[in-house]
Amino acid sequence: MYVRDTIVAPVTPPGRGAVAIIRLSGPDAIQILRTIWQPARPGTLRARRLYLGDVRDPATGAPIDRALAVVMPGPRSLTGEDVAELHCHGGPFLVRRVVGVAAACGARMAERGEFSRRAFLNGRIDLTAAEAIADLIEARGESALAQALAHLNGALKDRVGTLRERLIAIAAHLEAEIDFSDEDIALPTRADIARRIAELRQDVAALHQSFARGRLMRNGARAAIIGKPNVGKSSVLNLLLGVERAIVTPIPGTTRDMIEDTIHVGPYPLVIQDTAGVRAGTDEVERIGIERTLMHAGEADLLIAVFDGSGALEPEDLRVVELCRGRAGVALLNKRDLPAAIGVTDLRARGLTMPVLRTSALRGDGFDTLREELAAAAQALAGDGRGDTVAISRERHRDALARALAALDAAHHSAQGAMPPEIVAVDIAIAADALAQVSGQVTSEDVLDAVFREFCIGK
Ligand SMILES: Nc1nc2c(ncn2[C@@H]2O[C@H](COP(=O)(O)OP(=O)(O)OP(=O)(O)O)[C@@H](O)[C@H]2O)c(=O)[nH]1
Ligand SMILES: [Mg+2]
Secondary structure: OOOOOOEEEEOOOOOOEEEEEEEEEOOOHHHHHHHHEEEOOOOOOOOOOOEEEEEEOOOOOOEEEEEEEEEEOOOOOOOOOOEEEEEEEEOHHHHHHHHHHHHHOOOEEOOEOHHHHHHHHOOOOOHHHHHHHHHHHHOOOHHHHHHHHHHHOOHHHHHHHHHHHHHHHHHHHHHHHHHHOOOOOOOOOHHHHHHHHHHHHHHHHHHHHOHHHHHHHHHOEEEEEEOOOOOOHHHHHHHHHOOOOOOOOOOOOOOOOOEEEEEEEOOEEEEEEEOOOOOOOOOHHHHHHHHHHHHHHHHOOEEEEEEEOOOOOOHHHHHHHHHHOOOOEEEEEEOOOOOOOOOHHHHHHOOOOOOEEEOEOOOOEOHHHHHHHHHHHHHHHHOOOOOOOOOOOOHHHHHHHHHHHHHHHHHHHHHHOOOOHHHHHHHHHHHHHHHHHHHOOOOOHHHHHHHHHOOOEOO
16 A cells, blocks of 8 residues: 655665765655755755765764755656655665664655655656566666666657547547437447547557567577587687687587577577577486477577588488478578588478578677678568567556457447447447557556666666
C-alpha cells in the first residue's frame, strides 16, 4: 500500500566515488534535510538551487560531511512530493552515516523502485515511462538506448493512447445507438462499426507483433556457434570479439562450458555464445557440455554453424546440419587456408539452406563478410517496421495487447452478426481497459509490484 511517509535512499551506486547523492521524498523531506544539514550561509533555500553546507548528527552535533543540498518542493518534483537531496562525498561509510541520521529523524529506507513508484502514483510518469527508466539504465547498445528514450518521452504511451481514443470513439457511437435507437438521427451502420473495429484490430495487432523487434532492440539477438569438435568455433568467437576469450587448442573437445560475450554489428547488440563441440560424448563433463550446446542452439535467435572445409563431412556434421534446419543464421566452411576437401555443394546436398561463407579463423579471412551477414540476419529478425523505435518489449505489454485483440475479435464478430449494440459495447470496453493497462491508467497492486521490483534501490 502507498503510505505517505518520508523515504530516504542513496541514489548513486554503492562503492567509492567522487560524489554520492542521497535522496529524501515525502512530507518531511525538507524538514529532515534542514535538521541534518545547515547551509554555510544562513537563509531560506530556494527551490532547485544547490547550496553548500555541513551535515551533522543532530543527536550529538558531530560533523559528518561538507555537502551540497537542493530542495525540490512538490508537486513539481520527481516524485510529485517534496524532495530533498544531499550531494555528499562518495564514501560508503559516509553514505551509511548520512542515511542513518536521516532515518533517526524519521525517514524510512526506500524500497526498490519506490521513488519511481511514487512518481507513477502521483501522476508524474506513466507506467511505460517508468519501465523506460529501468531500460535506460540497463541499455547495452544504441538501439536499446533509442527505444528507452523514445518510451521515456511517451512514444509508446501515445501510440497506445491513440488506439484507445479510436476505441472510445467507436464506443461513443454504440452508446448513441443504444440511447437514440428510437429517434430518427443518422447513426453509423453496423457494417461501418465492424469495418472500424477491423481497422483498429489491424493496428493493435501490428503493435502486438512489434514484440520481437522490441526485444531485439532492448536485449539484442543471441547467436550460438555450433559445430563438431575442433572445427574452429572458439577461434571464430575470439576473432569476432577481438580478444582471446575462449581457449583454443588442437585437442578436440576443448570447450566444455558455454562462453558468451556481446558484439555490436548493425544497430542491435549480438550476444555470441561459444559451445562445446557436438559429438557422441566421451566423458561425463563433455556430455553435459554437449547437452547444453543443444539447449543453447535451440534457444538462440541465430546459429553460426562451423564446418571444417579441409576434412570430409562426418556424422557429427550432419547432426549440425540437422540443427540448422529452418533456422536463421550463417554457416562457415572454415580452415580455408588448408587444401579444401569439401565445398558448399556438399553442404547443400545434405540439406543446408543457410548462406555459407568460406573463412579462415586462423588468418581472419571472410570475417568482414561474416559480420555483414550477422548484421543482416539480426535485421531480418526485426521484421517489418525496423527503424520505428516504438515497439513493445515486455511480456506485460504483449499480454495486455493480446487481451485487447481477443476482445476486438469478439466485438467484430458481434458487430458483423448484428448483435445488439450493448453486446458490442461490452467487448469494446474490455479492449479499452486492456489498452489502458499498458500505460497503467488501469492497474493493480500486483502489476505495480512486478514492474517496480525490477528497479534498484534509490530509483
Ligand atoms: N588451419 C586452420 N586452423 C584453424 C582454423 N580455425 C581454427 N583452427 C585450429 O583448429 C584447432 C581447434 O580450434 P578451436 O577454435 O579450439 O576449435 P573448436 O571448434 O572450438 O574446438 P572444441 O572446443 O574442441 O569443440 C586449433 O588448433 C585452431 O588453431 C583455420 O581457419 N585454419
Ligand atoms: Mg572450442
